[in-house]
Amino acid sequence: MALFVNQLTHIDVSLWCPQRGLVGCSWQVDALLEGALGEDGMLFDFGEVKPWIKRTLDGGLDHTLLIPTQAPGITVTECDEGLCIRTTTPYPMEVRGPAEAFSLLAWESVTLEQVAKYLSHALTEQRPANVDRVTLTLSDEAISGAAYGYSHGLKRHLGNCQRIAHGHRSRLAIWQSGERQSGLETHWANWLDNRYLLEQADIEHQDDEFLTCRYQAAQGAFSIRLPINRCAALPGPTTVENIAIWLARSIAHDSGQATRVQAFEGINKGAFAEAAP
Numbered sequence: 001m002a003l004f005v006n007q008l009t010h011i012d013v014s015l016w017c018p019q020r021g022l023v024g025c026s027w028q029v030d031a032l033l034e035g036a037l038g039e040d041g042m043l044f045d046f047g048e049v050k051p052w053i054k055r056t057l058d059g060g061l062d063h064t065l066l067i068p069t070q071a072p073g074i075t076v077t078e079c080d081e082g083l084c085i086r087t088t089t090p091y092p093m094e095v096r097g098p099a100e101a102f103s104l105l106a107w108e109s110v111t112l113e114q115v116a117k118y119l120s121h122a123l124t125e126q127r128p129a130n131v132d133r134v135t136l137t138l139s140d141e142a143i144s145g146a147a148y149g150y151s152h153g154l155k156r157h158l159g160n161c162q163r164i165a166h167g168h169r170s171r172l173a174i175w176q177s178g179e180r181q182s183g184l185e186t187h188w189a190n191w192l193d194n195r196y197l198l199e200q201a202d203i204e205h206q207d208d209e210f211l212t213c214r215y216q217a218a219q220g221a222f223s224i225r226l227p228i229n230r231c232a233a234l235p236g237p238t239t240v241e242n243i244a245i246w247l248a249r250s251i252a253h254d255s256g257q258a259t260r261v262q263a264f265e266g267i268n269k270g271a272f273a274e275a276a277p
């Protein structure tokens, strides 16, 4: 007997890729539970399946930076903040923060399939009565138009969004004179893709090549150092509202036309903003 719950929740993470560097991801989660029926005629009450799996993901890998510790050039050490992760290829990066902000995976690279297997195993290990096996399937949102990944942290957020390197993969829609602007959407999505978005006020040090961003949040002290050309600094916190405002203003300024932007934070949520040149 098998029970399924499709689109149960989403996972928003950043991962370190030895080819692409810091990559922002949003994954849809589908769940399959195999087991035996109870006397109530249920394998496991739908009302309990969702909170159980969501609670396990939210308290674990969601909103962390996934580090394949066997990838070339990765070192992980303890530091005052908790853990210090250093990378070398494709570019040098150093991230520091409390240990719970990172998922250390003894792999050479992070793939959707491996993460799904890892989470399925963890859930199966703590399965409830009647359930023999839990299998999660992770997938990227199918996006036919422009999309980009990004990483950021919100130091004022009381939940796990305060972690300095978690990410999202997001659609982007731009209108001028009431018409969708697919050329602008592609241009800006390509420019933004897998950048680190930060608040200007958090820049502690900057030279010609590298930028260091540091802040204190409720979970602890965080810092990140990476190449300037992989970053974009916003005047305020990198909420999706501010990303939409910043994009609308930048595009209106560059093009000389009134602009409306729909920015997403991962899957199915985001903000609209409008700006005049």
Ligand SMILES: Nc1nc2c(c(=O)[nH]1)N=C([C@H](O)[C@H](O)COP(=O)(O)OP(=O)(O)OP(=O)(O)O)CN2
Pocket: 009, 010, 012, 058, 154, 157, 161, 166, 238, 239, 240, 241, 265, 266
């Ligand atoms: N109004 C806003 N609220 C929040 C923003 C934001 O930009 N504007 N941002 C965040 C975080 O960055 C966070 O990454 C969003 O996390 P998410 O897991 O998507 O949020 P939820 O916990 O509400 O969603 P679930 O998918 O149900 O876990 C937070 N809030």
